[in-house]
Amino acid sequence: MPERRLRIGVMGGTFDPIHHGHLVAASEVAQSFDLDEVIFVPTGQPWQKPDVTVSEHRYLMTVIATASNPRFTVSRVDIDRTGPTYTIDTLRDLHAQRPDAELFFITGADAIRQILSWKDVQELWDLAHFVAVSRPGHELSVSGLPNQDVSLLEVPALAISSTDCRARVNRGFPVWYLVPDGVVQYISKHHLYRSVA
Numbered sequence: 001m002p003e004r005r006l007r008i009g010v011m012g013g014t015f016d017p018i019h020h021g022h023l024v025a026a027s028e029v030a031q032s033f034d035l036d037e038v039i040f041v042p043t044g045q046p047w048q049k050p051d052v053t054v055s056e057h058r059y060l061m062t063v064i065a066t067a068s069n070p071r072f073t074v075s076r077v078d079i080d081r082t083g084p085t086y087t088i089d090t091l092r093d094l095h096a097q098r099p100d101a102e103l104f105f106i107t108g109a110d111a112i113r114q115i116l117s118w119k120d121v122q123e124l125w126d127l128a129h130f131v132a133v134s135r136p137g138h139e140l141s142v143s144g145l146p147n148q149d150v151s152l153l154e155v156p157a158l159a160i161s162s163t164d165c166r167a168r169v170n171r172g173f174p175v176w177y178l179v180p181d182g183v184v185q186y187i188s189k190h191h192l193y194r195s196v197a
């Protein structure tokens with residue numbers, strides 16, 4: 001009997017901050033695709049978002065949010081690489097670390113649309129299977145994408161975004177129950193998002 005290959009989810013994101021929408025997406029894909037592990041990969045300084053919070057804060061919030069789930073881990077590959085993060089580099093690095101594993105890259109309905117504009121698209125498909133999850137406010141469709149390489153998954157709808165969480169903290173509104181308790185406390189302890197719109 002050939003040994004079953006490890007099935008590993010890769011959840012990339014800015015995680016500024018990580019919220020329950022991210023965690024539900026990862027958990028649902030893990031369940032539906034029989035994943036052994038989901039690796040959360042906070043981005044380095046993203047080229048689309050020059051003003052994001054220091055990587056180390058985003059990394060630590062991601063660790064706090066995922067610590068209690070035995071199948072969730074966090075990787076530093078993107079934050080330790082200099083320069084902007086490209087998904088192709090994330091997948092190449094994780095593939096080099098886990099050459100025998102099957103990788104499943106998890107994105108929301110909004111992020112999958114950017115795939116077509118990524119460089120080296122063909123190598124992306126070779127490195128990972130892509131799973132696009134539903135997200136309130138975004139149509140879940142992969143028209144134009146090679147459908148043998150992209151799966152769509154309907155997940156419980158959580159209309160939460162990091163942008164909204166930052167704006168709430170900035171206005172003095174609570175983010176309890178939108179992000180894990182430890183992340184609420186981390187934001188407060190480090191005075192994050194006080195001066196960010």
Ligand code: ATP
Pocket residue numbers: 012013014015016020021022025106107108109110111112133134135136158159160161162163164
């Ligand atoms: P921002 O508002 O700063 O862009 P965000 O909430 O979109 O933050 P990201 O870190 O940009 O969070 O997203 C990481 C990944 O998680 C993306 O693939 C995104 O589509 C997905 N995602 C984020 N929020 C949700 C949600 N509420 N439901 C499903 N997927 C989500």
Ligand code: MG
Pocket residue numbers: none
């Ligand atoms: Mg986003």
